[in-house]
Amino acid sequence: MYTPTSPAGPPPTFQALSADDPSEVGGYRLITRLGAGGMGRVYLAHTPGGRPVAVKVVRPELAEDAEFRRRFAQEVANARRIHGLYTAQVVDAGVDAATPWLATAYVPGPSLQQVVQLHGPLPERTVLLLMAGVAEALQVIHDAGVVHRDLKPANVLVAADGPRVIDFGIARAADASALTGTGIQIGSPGFMAPEQAMGAPATSATDIFALGALAVHIAGGTPPFGNGPASVSLYRAVHEEPDLTRVPASLHPLLRHCLAKQPEHRPSAAEVIEAAHRHPAISGQLLFTEDWLPSQVSTEISRRSDLPTAPDAPPTAPAAPPTVLDAAPTALAAPPTVLDAARSLADAPTARAHPLPAPAAPPEAAPAGRAGSRRRGGRVIALTAAAALLLGAGGAYVLLDRAGSDTTAATDSSDDPAEPAPGNSAADPDADPAEVPGYAEDYTGAELASPDHTYEFDLKAGKVLPAGAATWYLGRSATEFSLAEENDAYIARGDQLTLAGCIKGIETQPVTKLPFSALPSGRAFCVRAEADLGIAIVRVISTTTDDGPVKVSIDYYRSGS
Incomplete structure (x- = not known):
């Protein structure tokens, strides 16, 4: 059974600009960072008239590649001709800038990848509506002579009035870049068609295969060819049938049609829309009504619509909190001999005092990859029985080493992880x-x-x-x-x-x-x-x-x- 992976809540949508982020790109004042991906970083900005836009700044190593820049300019020109209701419109670009960039309309919603990670598989009706909307986006993209080539849940945003396909055609510009030398294949293995996996040219049918794989993922929680290594996923896409065991049976015929091994056996985008229209779960009503999304996803969209108006100030390093030994003379009326003993231990080369708990502060953003996960706080080994009694009396805490060792030890929040704190260095x-x-x-x-x-x-x-x-x-x-x-x-x-x-x-x-x-x-x-x-x-x-x-x-x- 699928279990959502972030019980502590969704990750932060708007991330404060850091010291290595630009403050302005192409005349757009950047407000906050929205995320990052294989092509570069994405920021929130506004047009002069106040409309929000997403500004993608390509990675430095791509900017230095002449072939990438040529193809990027070509693909941006193609993308600017696309004006679909289910695409994120390209509004501006700097293809000749020192670091190329692209601005598209901002979509206040999570990606389908985030939706499934946070809330699990989507209902049958929602999946069909999303398939129809994405298929309509593919129609417009293909009519402009563009093939997406990297359609996947992360490249489909969910808005209140339907999906928005992003990054159409732009991924193709990276084919000749330095990235191809790293062993990372352009495209996402769980969603690549057999012909794409085997190096054949991508066509509109390639995107239809990816749409089928995307639908399996959002309906069942996993891609049709598993979550294994890229080589395994690609092999299965070429030689094996998709795994639809977690997907409602009524969706199987349409999904198998999209996932046909031969491109000519797959439906067109128009045929996908018609199949969704005829499905009993839709009842002939391909409408994005107020209840088309689960309530928790609608709440997430509302949260992302509340845009920040100015960059957060760069964080400053807080003053180091006092240690319990520093606080002991004023917080405790302990005999001097005990204090002296505790301080002598603190001065020893292998001892480190645990700080008092700091005042409450806003929680840090969870590391990317698993929202809400944080390592536990520092662990302190007991100094001596007398010192433990002394420190415990003032409301501070000292935890015993679980092995019962009498070794003096430091907290596990070393100032420099690259240089471990000195300990018993007799043996490395x-x-x-x-x-x-x-x-x-x-x-x-x-x-x-x-x-x-x-x-x-x-x-x-x-x-x-x-x-x-x-x-x-x-x-x-x-x-x-x-x-x-x-x-x-x-x-x-x-x-x-x-x-x-x-x-x-x-x-x-x-x-x-x-x-x-x-x-x-x-x-x-x-x-x-x-x-x-x-x-x-x-x-x-x-x-x-x-x-x-x-x-x-x-x-x-x-x-x-």
Whole structure:
């Protein structure tokens, strides 16, 4: 059974501009960031007359590619001829700018990918209405001589009055770019037609296949050829029948027609609209009435319609909160000898005091890939019984190490994850070759690539899946890896990390942040699941300076304890 992946609520729609975001593009003053993808970042701005627009700024490495710029200009010219009711209209572009950009009408609604991630599969009637609306958009796109080539749930936005197809034709400009050298194939494997997977030219029938795959995803919660690695999905698309077991049976004939292996056997966009019109769930009424969407999706659209009016000020680093030891003299009337003992422990090289809880502040945005997931706060090992009593008396907290160790330890919020806090350095945990009883090797050396933040690593299965689909995940944003709340992690000093070294590192030098800045190519880190103590050792192959491809190699060990 499908379970929505974000019980804590939807991710933030409007993200404050950061220091590396431009304040203006092509005369448009940028207000906030809307997101990022394989082509670049997307921002909210307004026309001089006050209409909201989405401004997409292409990635720097694409901007430097002459062939990309030529094809981008050509595709933007094609896209500007498209004026469909179910497309996001192109209103402006800067194809000759130092960094090319494109402005389209802003659609105040989530993508179909976000809808399914947050709320699960959609009702039968909603799916049919969406298919008809997207098919009408494809008619207009194809009539203009353009093939979308990357139709997928992330490229269909949901507005109150129907869907809007975005990025039509623009993805084709990346074919000859530097991206093709990274091993990331243009297009999305779960939605690519057989001819596209085999390198044949894309046609209007290619988009119809993608529409069928999209409909399977939003009706059943998963793509028709599974969530496995790209190579597996592409093989199944070419050689196997789609899996429609989660899709209402009444939709099977239309979806199988769209997903026919041979392009000439698929329906036209007009035939898709007619089939939806005749379906019993529609009763001849292809109308986007007030109740065409589930109520929670309508609420999400309303939330996105409340636009910010000015950029948020760049965040400033807050002053470090006082430690409980700093507060102890004024907060507690404790004997000087106990205070002295506590302070002497704090001054020891391996001791670090836990800060007092900071005043309530707005919660941080959840890492991309799994909304609402946050690592738990720092963990402190007891200093001494006397110090624990002293600190506990003032309302602060000290937690005992679960192994009962008397080792003094720091919180797991190290200032610099790349340089672990000094501990007992007599033995380097990264170089410890000892075998660990109770663990068995499941797989090693699995090289995986996440195209962007909408894909995460399934550590247990050794796969790349859409965000929210993994059973035990390692997510990633444009700047860091993200962990499930119940996970522990440790960053090695180099590329060598054994199972024993991982366990020792987690117990003595744990971290909660895995920023790309601390994980250059070749650096290793590990993750341990608290539920079953399974361990994944991850070696970074390459990261990104934007929301682009991230490659890793993973070894997974299951625990029998």
